[in-house]
Amino acid sequence: MIKYDLSTDVKITLNDGNVMPTLGLGTVHEGDAPDVKNQVVAAVRAGYRHIDTAWYYGSEKYVGEALKQIQEEGIAKREDLFITTKVWPSFHHHPERSIDDSLKELGIDYIDMVLQHWPICLSGDANGLPPTPFDNKGKLIYDDDPVNGTGYIKFYNRLEDYKFNTEKVKSIGVSNYSISRLELLLKNRKRYIPVVNQIEYHPQLPQKDLVNFCENNGIIVEAYSPLGGTGAPVLRAPMINELAAKYQVSPNEIAIAYHILEGRSVLIRSSNLGRIKTNIKLPPLTLEELASLYDVGVKRPTRYTNDPWGYGLGFKWWEGDTLSK
Template sequence: MSGFNVSADAVDPEAVPKKKLYTGAEIPGIGLGTFGSDRFTHNEVADSVRGALSVGYRHIDCASVYGNEDRIGQVFKDILAGGLIKRDELWINSKVWNDMHERVEESCRQSLKDLQLDYLDLYLVHWPFPNYHAPGCDITSRSPDAKPYRRENFMDTWRQMESLVDAGLVRHIGTSNMTIPKMQLLLRDCRIRPACNEMELHPHFQQPEFFAYCIDNEIQPIGFCPIGSPTRPDRDKAQSDTVDIQDPVIVRIAQRLNVHPAVVCIKWAVQRGQIPIPFSVYPNEYLSNLRSTVTEPLTDEEMREISKADKNCRLIKGDVFLWKDNQSWEDLWDVDGHITPA
């Protein structure tokens, strides 16, 4: 089967918790991220997808900007051709990048071609900013073509997203890196509501208000950086960043369970109600992350302790998407509850 065998250590995919979307569809309660940063090759990421599927993962989070969808697509082709996993057992996400907000269908069709799939389970607007950094280019500094969020432009992009559902290219559409004010406008004006919102979520950045807003509006939160993303690019690191897996509360719980602190972060995420999408190319890590969803849960008291460990420490600040000089990254995130004007 083209190098694919079910691992002897595999977790039964049916035992992994699932979340029900407002459409009635079920999405696996943990996924594998595929952003290899600048620390792993595209082939290493593709191999991690193959390995993750062999141990029981059924949810894979992709994006065109990661530059590896063609390698991952070969894995999907091999595995589906072998027949051990059927397409309807998989949940595959992808995202339209910032330079394709005016050509959403073209972007989606390219991802489908690269991933060698007929449809996507979920397609997201990666960022609400039409920043014109193209995939594969240097994104360590602000683009001279960067533009701010504007409701009219974003809704033009969203109408194209809705058309993908109408055409059967995607089953669900959603957002990523949003804020409450931006989401309020989208919910007011959309025809097809977002099924999911992908957002940074980990014990040191819990976004309680936005998380609750999504839950109240039947938008499933998907959490990236669920263990604090220790392998994130150097450009996304700051001296003020805190480290989730060194938090004394997390460490103490890990010692009780005799697991790595990262496992505690994953358990917390699943029990809280978000869908974590941890990334790793190491089999012991992605297997332990998956196994955490079917082993001893955290106690109610431990969940309360972690809720108090929030440090409001955003790791992926998005500085490169600022649209003019002398701005702070906070301008991207509507920190005062209002959209920052252009």
């Protein structure tokens, strides 16, 4: 049997000096939200130390229950875990409220990393409701122009103030930022360069320009939907299966290694507890193999998250986006 390094052991230093385990467990739920509790416990037992959640997922309460069990049973200490949550755009005018709600649901007194979930401002009440406001013509209701508005920068500035003025947030980052949005943010930030940009990224979605931009600015790319989400369509790529057979690991482990070996963070999810445990071997893919995985997407780019709140952000291959130039 071949002995490999473990993805769960790899850590990365962020631009603010904090250290983040690169492999994270995602907590979007397809079935019942309470199932997330057992998924988080199983993952931490298997060695994961990074959990990715969000106010929008409705799973924070169950992540909180898992954290309680993990600490009570001595599986891991709070200080050895890295917990990420995100602020949804309907909270853009008072992200502090969203963070305080998340802390309460998670049952912890600080969050390792808070992300601005999307660089837009949606219309929401004091409780961030409704999270996705649509008018009677089916159009999203924004508080700002989704293409040219700059309210998303003020939203980020409030996160900066919250980190600066409290002990409740260790690092702040962003998600779903295109190059044009990042450029404007970097010019208009108050203090902090975002530590990560969490984006959809996998071998079917080539985005070297965005990845290079982030890396050149000290921003770690954090890949979400590394398998393409529900049904794991990315695993159908023959190259992934050929490499899995060559290294005698699961296709999931190839999809994870693709990011970790190139210095990115990666978030994976499964409702199958057995699968969570068998996602952690890190095969030593060569530079040529990593390049071949990238080429899969150059030939046939596919994005699996095409939510309408992503329209106008300037991403390529965003199905239905008629707002971006």
